[in-house]
Amino acid sequence: MKALVLKRYGKADQIEFADVPNPLIKPNEILVRIHAVGLNPIDYMIPKGAFKPMLKFDLPATLGSDLAGTVVEVGSQVTRFKAGDAVFASLFDLGNGSLAEFAAVPEHVAALKPANLNFVQAASIPMVALTCWQALNERIKVTPGQKVFIPAGSGGIGTFAIQLAKYLGAHVGTTTSTANVDLVRSLGADDVIDYKKQEFENVLSGYDVVLGTVRGDGIEKALRILKPGSNVVSLIGPPDVPFAKARGMNFLMTFIFGLLSRKIIRLAKRQDSNYSFLFVRPDGEQLGKISKLIEAGTIRPVVDKVFPFVQAKQALAYLEQGRSKGKVVVELEQR
Template sequence: MMKALVLKRYGKSAQLEFAELPRPTIKSDEMLVEVHAAGLNPVDNMIPTGAFKPILKFQLPATMGSDLAGVVVEVGSRVTRFKVGDAIFASLFDLGIGSLADFAVVPERAAALKPANLDFVEAASIPMVGLTAWQALRVRADIQPGHKVFIPAGSGGIGTFAIQLAKHFGAKVGTTTSTGNLDLVKRLGADEIIDYKKQAFEQTLQGYDMVLGTVRGDGIEKSLQILKPDSQVISLVGPPDAAFARKRGMNFVLKCLFGLLSSKIIRRARQRGAAYSFLFVRADGRQLSQISKLLEAGHIRPVIDRVFPFAQTLEALAYLEQGRAKGKVVVQMLRA
């Protein structure tokens, strides 16, 4: 048996509780991993509300959590890249399995060896923010030296990683943050820093090649004002677009719905000569391996706000939901 944080029902009063579950069994292309630490992400607070029910295929009751770092204790017959005893890290997001448990099933394709210079807590803070930034900046936007990239909320979990990755790619980075975090984002490499309590970024910044949409509300629409022609808006917070629905094989109704939801921002972006797209991060162990090399070389460093013991995961989620974390919030399984 093992301990896991389980979602039993969706809703505003979502039922999240610890449960004793059987130790999971693995398929031939999977590994069983003893979890040492699990990174939390804002989506972990959104999933229980039912906001992602049309998109994510969870079978309730479901173990929560996406990011993990731990040690392989069993491998399937077709696993070739890992062996028992390997320290790995991975994102399980959108795979229908969870990381907030004593043990987790990890598909081989989702895992990478843990960076040698990071401990388990540091490694667990990386997968989702690392993959999100990589897939946005490298894969979709193909950021090149000299490009100008706007990454709002620079002191948050995604912001602290994305700023460092964009700088590694040679970009000039603009960001927003509060007065108390100005020094942090400057140390991470941000070039143009807007204190959002004192300035409006859309009235100050200009000539940007890309916006990474990380903040809900009207921030994405305002960010169109800072873009130059032939630029991109890549949103992590929506609205989802029809291309996303097609890629996931959604039904006609959802394709139409997402097309309708995104039509306004797509139209306004086109008026500025920009392209809008929605990015839904996917698990990818090979990309994580490339990110691992950057971490081992010291080009990017983890930024961790607080570490909670596993027994206080609900408190950790409540703290994350306040939206004030500088970097990542991580849950640590305390091993004897």
């Protein structure tokens, strides 16, 4: 089968299409013919080696995490799926990728595709949905009336997080460019700051939650809008000690992550706030719950651009520009 493969870390020319063997499934896995793959920023960061301390790949490795497709074979222990089922899943952190014609998918990370979405739309969902669910609904447990700040509201995470936070009953603030103000308002954002005209930290106040999605000093600035007892959950780092321990990292890596996160933790404590780093995990049960919200019309996917499989490298380059409104998807087959 064809797959987009990373041969070596560090250079763009180490990513290429290759013929690789079709995956052989284990008893607890399903074989999925992939119709579409949703791209995420980590997909272009991994080849640069940025996540080598955290993610273990046996190179050459197939890139990509999110997928939507059709089950063609099930393992002997699989009970939830059958051949012909339309499914979606995230393979993130499982050691194998989705930018290929087929993938072996553990049963516990997959869910039935939302009935009201096509494969392209469904492929745009898994990682951003799971990230937002695990941050807002699991770790923070957002409650009605809380104020949640979600910067970069028109991006892949932002477009989903705004909708999920509104479903949880939150008052949502976000930032975006002038061109995307109407988009984020249509998703439910209450306080919309056009970053080309205003600095959000000079306008917003009294927030309970910050979802860290923007690199640079965005999280430090966001601390200024928080009230005492608030929470900052960062998706972009710095990683902290609890994360290192949860990953079973050695003393040296735990120490390094402690150093990296020391400043932001100290600044957060000055505001009587809590900082933590979130690394998303695949979870089919959570995807199933999210699917019900999508089928009910509570949350809708936002897809910016669709590339054919042969242009997967161009799709990654486009995503890296940071200008997409919603998600970028690679389509393998039309269904």
